Amino acid sequence: MADDPILTPLKPGLFARNRETLLRTLIPICVVVGLILLWQFIISVNGIPQYILPGPLAVANSLYNDWGTLWPALWVTTQITLQALALALIGGVGIAIFLVQSKWIETAFYPITVILQVTPIVAIAPLILIYAPTTQVALLICAFLVAFFPILSNMVQGLKSVDHNLLNLFDLYGASRWQTLLYLKLPSSLPYFMTGLRIGGGLALIAAVVAEFAAGSAGAGSGLAFRLLESQYRLNIPRLFAALILLSVLGVVIFMITSFIAWAFLHRWHESSLKREN
Amino acid sequence: MTTSQAPLMPAPGDSRKRPLVVMRSVSKMFSSGTLALSDMSLTVEGGEFVSLLGPSGCGKSTALRIIAGLGDVSAGTIDWPSSRINSKGLPEGDISFVFQEPTLMPWQTVFGNVHLPLKLRGVSKTAARDEIMETLATVGLQDFADAYPRELSGGMKMRVSIARALVTKPKLLLMDEPFAALDEITRQKLNDDVLRLWHETGITVIFVTHSVFESAYLSNRIVVMKARPGRVHADFPLKTSMSRDAHYRTSEEYRQACEKVSNMLLEAIGGEEH
Numbered sequence: 001m002a003d004d005p006i007l008t009p010l011k012p013g014l015f016a017r018n019r020e021t022l023l024r025t026l027i028p029i030c031v032v033v034g035l036i037l038l039w040q041f042i043i044s045v046n047g048i049p050q051y052i053l054p055g056p057l058a059v060a061n062s063l064y065n066d067w068g069t070l071w072p073a074l075w076v077t078t079q080i081t082l083q084a085l086a087l088a089l090i091g092g093v094g095i096a097i098f099l100v101q102s103k104w105i106e107t108a109f110y111p112i113t114v115i116l117q118v119t120p121i122v123a124i125a126p127l128i129l130i131y132a133p134t135t136q137v138a139l140l141i142c143a144f145l146v147a148f149f150p151i152l153s154n155m156v157q158g159l160k161s162v163d164h165n166l167l168n169l170f171d172l173y174g175a176s177r178w179q180t181l182l183y184l185k186l187p188s189s190l191p192y193f194m195t196g197l198r199i200g201g202g203l204a205l206i207a208a209v210v211a212e213f214a215a216g217s218a219g220a221g222s223g224l225a226f227r228l229l230e231s232q233y234r235l236n237i238p239r240l241f242a243a244l245i246l247l248s249v250l251g252v253v254i255f256m257i258t259s260f261i262a263w264a265f266l267h268r269w270h271e272s273s274l275k276r277e278n
Numbered sequence: 279m280t281t282s283q284a285p286l287m288p289a290p291g292d293s294r295k296r297p298l299v300v301m302r303s304v305s306k307m308f309s310s311g312t313l314a315l316s317d318m319s320l321t322v323e324g325g326e327f328v329s330l331l332g333p334s335g336c337g338k339s340t341a342l343r344i345i346a347g348l349g350d351v352s353a354g355t356i357d358w359p360s361s362r363i364n365s366k367g368l369p370e371g372d373i374s375f376v377f378q379e380p381t382l383m384p385w386q387t388v389f390g391n392v393h394l395p396l397k398l399r400g401v402s403k404t405a406a407r408d409e410i411m412e413t414l415a416t417v418g419l420q421d422f423a424d425a426y427p428r429e430l431s432g433g434m435k436m437r438v439s440i441a442r443a444l445v446t447k448p449k450l451l452l453m454d455e456p457f458a459a460l461d462e463i464t465r466q467k468l469n470d471d472v473l474r475l476w477h478e479t480g481i482t483v484i485f486v487t488h489s490v491f492e493s494a495y496l497s498n499r500i501v502v503m504k505a506r507p508g509r510v511h512a513d514f515p516l517k518t519s520m521s522r523d524a525h526y527r528t529s530e531e532y533r534q535a536c537e538k539v540s541n542m543l544l545e546a547i548g549g550e551e552h
Contacts, residue, residue: 165381168348172375173398173446174364183397187385269384269426 084143092151158189337508
């Protein structure tokens with residue numbers, strides 16, 4: 001294993017490799033299954049009523065029976081999260097490129113983005129609700145505001161952390177501003193962008209849910225947050241758990257997708273995606 | 279030995295002797311107020327291998343960057359008489375730079391890194407392929423075109439950096455202590471490579487170093503600099519009857535050259551407190 005990776009491309013036996021992957025998948029699954037069994041066991045032994053803590057069976061039941069209600073809500077929340085994330089990516093990267101154009105621009109505008117970030121979203125949500133044409137748009141704005149800052153600040157950091165000698169080299173070869181941005185600054189800040197993407201993806205979902213709580217929206221076009229509140233009011237605790245599980249699954253899927261994107265772009269060259277060779 | 283100035287005018291009928299760079303009384307003051315260079319004059323002609331040698335802080339790297347057109351001068355003038363000058367008043371395409379660090383783009387393969395100078399001129403990967411592979415072959419890296427920099431050793435990265443500098447077929451190659459961070463064996467091998475390239479291509483090299491042995495081995499002219507403020511202390515040719523190879527390293531002639539260069543360097547440092 002300590003050989004030069006060029007001379008002997010890293011290739012442990014197929015069996016050993018598969019076994020490791022298998023264990024990596026099996027161990028967490030076993031732990032989760034074990035916890036669920038324990039949960040059911042405690043419920044059954046102590047006879048805890050469903051309106052206090054439903055067992056996994058009751059939750060699964062609710063997930064299946066209420067799918068017609070939960071699925072549209074899940075879809076609404078997913079849409080808001082992904083749209084907010086997409087807007088945050090475009091906005092965050094775009095504004096970051098704008099900010100690093102000159103020290104004065106940064107001095108003038110960076111504080112505004114900080115103010116937007118540090119103000120709790122729950123506190124501005126009522127205002128946004130008043131000004132936005134529809135509740136959906138208001139939720140989108142809230143989720144965007146939260147997701148956009150980590151992408152912006154990471155991107156600004158990345159664009160400013162370009163190797164100075166490489167910048168000199170680009171100057172020496174007479175590269176235009178546009179070429180320097182395209183061939184040097186953007187690729188060089190890719191690792192920072194990916195960090196922003198992973199944080200932003202998680203925050204977009206949280207903000208979408210929090211904003212919906214704050215908006216108190218109701219009715220057919222509502223997301224999972226509304227279904228959570230509704231289940232609580234009706235003491236339909238199994239359904240509340242079912243909605244919660246869907247939210248967690250959505251969060252995990254977003255995390256896996258953003259992590260995969262980061263890996264796909266960085267694993268060939270960036271330290272963060274490399275295995276240590278010793 | 280007195281400080282001697284290389285002639286400003288080219289010898290008639292010898293096109294190789296045309297000056298490539300002419301610095302006249304150049305001073306450079308940093309924004310911090312440090313005077314990095316004071317009244318430095320230097321003329322470098324085609325085909326020379328010049329070493330800029332001096333203690334740290336003598337402004338040799340600053341001088342090299344000014345020769346490259348990176349950064350303004352505070353006083354004096356710098357000209358590139360044989361180069362095309364672009365709208366910014368800088369020489370275009372004739373000068374390449376090799377930094378102390380390999381300074382490669384980690385997200386690009388070896389091929390992509392060497393392609394960079396051509397890409398910035400609008401030459402596509404396919405159009406540049408032959409040229410890039412040829413250049414990689416001259417530094418012995420033709421089999422590593424698809425490798426990423428992280429997969430290479432320090433010496434190999436430096437070779438990529440040299441290949442990138444050579445791919446535009448420049449007239450003038452500037453090297454800023456390029457091998458200072460490498461081990462002695464790799465360093466000697468790269469020194470021989472640079473000498474071979476110099477012989478084969480007829481390129482002009484300005485080589486910044488703080489090593490007496492390196493400068494005595496490589497160059498046919500040595501410029502010793504003095505620190506605080508940086509200025510030229512001595513400027514003399516170094517002629518040898520032998521070809522520079524492993525035999526030269528152990529020869530009496532090399533020993534004498536080293537001694538001469540070393541004495542000059544001591545003289546340059548002698549003016550200071552240590």
